[in-house]
Amino acid sequence: MIRTNKNWETILCEVKSLFANEMNHLHLESDGKGNWIMNGEPASQFNGCIDIDIPLTPFTNTLPIKRLKLLENEKQLIKVVYIDILEAQIKALQQQYRKLSLTEYKYENVPNDFEAVITVDESGLVVNYPSLFVRTAAEG
Secondary structure: OEEEOOOOOEEEEEEEEEEOOEEEEEEEEEOOOOOEEEOOEEOHHHOOOOEEEOOOOOHHHHHHHHHHOOOOOOEEEEEEEEEEOOOOEEEEEEEEEEEOOOOEEEEEEEOOOOEEEEEEOOOOOEEEEOOOEEOOOOOO
């Protein structure tokens, strides 16, 4: 479960997962300004992170796209709480988004060990994330 405030700043993230026969539960709360509590304890390692990124879903790319409201060719470096369920890692990472057009954004991990041009619909939801995700149907 992910909850944002009206400015698309993440204020709650709860992840329950079962992987390799191990059940995990992660509960993150934020004030939306980059101050986090993880499983009831202050999590200063995530100070300055406004968004979360869960690589198993393209939905978390929508969060900074909606929040940043970039103009065409504008770019923004951000810090995110990166939650990798398969690798059992949670850490702060830097990412950069550049708006290329109304429907395309260049996404980069910084330092640049991964980049992709992702396509979104008019609501900012990911339609195509090359080699990772493709939306196959949309309700209309």
